[in-house]
Amino acid sequence: MAKQTTLNALIDAYYNTLDELAQQYATHEGAVSVAFQSLLADTARRHHWTLIPQLSAQGIRPDGTLKDPMGLVRGHWEAKDTDDNLDAEIGKKIAKGYPLGNIIFEDTRIAVLIQNKTEVMRIDLRDRQQLARLLDAFFGYVEPQIDSFEKAVDEFKERVPEIAKHLKEKIVDAHATNKKFKAAYASFIAMCRTALNPGIQQDAVDDMLVQHLLTERLIREIFDNPEFTRRNVIAAEIEKVIDALTSTSFDRHVFLKSLDRFYVAIENAARTITEWSDKQHFLNTVYERFFQGYSVKLADTMGIVYTPQPIVDFMCASVAEVLEKEFGKSLGDKDVNILDPCTGTGNFIVNLIRRIPKKDLKRVYTEQLFANEIMLLPYYIAALNIEHAYFEQTGEYEAFEGLCFVDTLDLAEPRQNGFSFMTEKNTERVERQKRTPITVIIGNPPYNAHQLNENENNRNRVYKEIDSRIRATYASASRATLKAALGDAYVKFFRFAVDRLGERDGIICFISNNSFTEQNAFDGMRKHFHSDFTRFYHLDLHGNVRHNPNHSGTAYNVFGIQLGVGITVAVKRRKQKSHRLMYAEVPEALRRYDKLRRLVDLGSIGKVEWTGISPDANNSWLNIGDTSEFQRGLEIASKEAKAGILPRPQTLFELFGPGVNSSRDEVVYDFHKEPLCARVEKLCEAYSVEVDRFKRRKRRDTTSIDDFVDYSKIKWSSTLKLHLKRGTYASFDANQVALSLYRPFAQRFLYHDEVLNDRPGLFHRFFPARVSDENRVIALTNPGSEKPFMALIGQHVIDYHLVGGGAGAMCFPFYVYNADGTNRRENITDWALDQFRTHYKDKKIGKWDIFHYVYGLLHHPGYREKFADNLKRELPRIPFAPDFRAFARAGEKLAKLHLDYETLEPWKLAWIETPGVPLSYRVEKMKLSKDKTALVVNRSLTLGDIPPETSEYRLGNRSALEWVIDQYQVNEDKRSGIKSDPNREDDEQYIVRLVGQIVRVSLETVKIVKGLPAAFA
């Protein structure tokens, strides 16, 4: 009764306000809608909902959005003007895509209530009874159950972030106010820090609680496992913390009630599933979608992606086959002890359980099978999945004691006896695993090095033992200059697995990133693999988008990711004296599902046609190329010569170095000086504030630098964090603005600075005054790059990503200076001069001639083709071509062309103006026609008759003209909102002129290159 009276009072207030407004003649929508808004907002409060006016979502902005305590949207309201035709207005809004789940449209006279896309009520708002009914129907509405599982999980994924956010807020609140919770939490986080990760932060532990809360019901209901939270050794511990949380802060059942519709749909779907494999798919889908929705960042660092069944099948079958063929054993044998070190949802173990002879299964299940997982949700699902699989085979339910909630890589760390891994039970499990002589390691380790970013604060954690093992083995046996790729998580898992086998015979079977088969940084790892294993099989499934830019997107990758992947089966059998490497590939051009189909057809490694690999002296496995002829050429440069260790370096150049890698291009580069200076000044200030804040922090504050810095104001990088730690300030100095060659034929201003550029390179030695009219630098594709080889000359600072991501530029200057600009000297060695003069018996050869010879030679298509594989691994070697002068002359001409491109006479292109549109030279985004003969500059102008040979002059994956089109466009950096505009107010025709100039550069380059003497056949 009380409730009704209050509603009556609210309705009274509504009518009173309308009357008052009418007396003021205020009858337009803007004025009268306020009355209805107050009525709705007040009524909402009684239902613990909130009205948010004008909330934009997905391109629409209803007048009111109503949310419940979970933060879920429960209804909308839209007001219209009394003079409008209400039905016509409703039609317009529907056409715009207004949500029709529960929405009131009204114009103070009539209100229409639409629920679940159907008009359910149309009332006269002046009738009090009808208005009360309308409000009851609106606030009493519960969305109908979702009719399909797919829809439910999709919608669940979409809503998870908002639900999780709300839960987190409750938890944060409890940290401040709930004593009981604080105590339970303190002991729990302490446990996590000892057992999981010493650096684990409150945020990550809060995440665990949220994951637990959101999935516990699914587990209880769907898997008909009401005892789960009590029985599972970790869940039970978390329940204690949650109990403390819910004791005063909130009622979890009420809170989760609004999730009923998802849960019920998912539960209904689960009930209809009878097939075992469907259940698996079901679990995997919920798991993957949950994480995609919940935290992409977490999904990235942990490699949350489940392994498609055909891959799991193929790998498990291969292990069974190798056990039998090489060792005469089966999966059920007593000394076959198996570990999945990163089990995710437990798919490998489930698959193995189905293959183990039933007579052996109980023993293997209780004594010989092990799996580790570090994330809570997959760990829960793995337990359910594996225990269910065992039940299916045996008819008995038995907890899987082999499953550990632990960081596998941490297990390699030396530990004192009595160390606790979260709970007593979990510790027992871990200890038993550690005591077991593991002989098979199988799984899908995370691989994420390329997704890591200093600015996201989700770098990989440091593991002392494993990392030092990698340094002592894979890194120390490597000759590569850049070894950062060895930091990838999958490398750590390989290192862990090899060490875990130790001296025993055994098998490692991983699906992983397969950069190790071909990239430079992994030469030491390849060397070790070759000697560690007697048989090493690698089935390349390809899928590296950078290798094949035509395969844009991820349709060709078995995981739908961008990295190349492959299956490794590595066998160690000490009795066998020979060591063999075997390689095979699933055609790169097959699409994802066709690749998986191919695995199904093959069944296991036994049916694969393998090719033996003989590594070369550099431990290259694939694409070995013509090494001996390549080696006869002169070394262009070497680390030793650069370090000045050698008294008389035997290389062509003495000093060399990578281009500038700023790690914050959008801030420190610009087409125009002024905005650049303004931005950098601001950055200097923001950064200096951080330095001060860091200096002033309390002594006791042990927050890591990654957690300390403010990510909202500055784009951080590893060296900037280092400078901050050292207390180095940055102060703006306009003299540090340098013109730079940012991309081919696309110059920008750069704020060149030791602190604000992540890797400023050696350019202070190449262009000490930041401008030079005398020095020249040849930039080459760095070995290890994923793009085709190129060479480009410059007279300014050069950017490391000169030809884009996935490639680096190594720079070779003609002159070098002391850092203060004095002591200019030639960088081509006297040794090289002697070599050339002696070889060609020509005393007149000078160092500039050699410089130009190198530039000409590196353009020779025969050279590039013949040594393509070598150039992927090493810096070029410079052979003596038969005709020195021809190459030197061509090189000089090319250099002039590439340096002076801005002063060339533009190539005459067809000038096509659009009738009726005033002529403009302004460029937003130019577009090349499909046949590449015409370029749409803007709406008013098209340039035609572009000769087809223009696109033959390529640098990396683009032609010179395509680089210009790519660079000279207006755009906005999504993260920072910083705009970049290449148009020049003082020279509005610059870009259009540049297009003609680059066409000329391209055509003349192609002509010169074609005219080079035949060589390198």
Ligand SMILES: C[S@@+](CC[C@H](N)C(=O)[O-])C[C@H]1O[C@@H](n2cnc3c(N)ncnc32)[C@H](O)[C@@H]1O
């Ligand atoms: C690519 S997934 C494996 C997927 C799994 N095979 C499946 O099909 O569900 C990698 C899993 O390893 C876990 N993981 C990552 N680092 C780990 C570590 N250091 N120790 C244990 N598990 C880890 C992740 O949480 C993730 O569930």
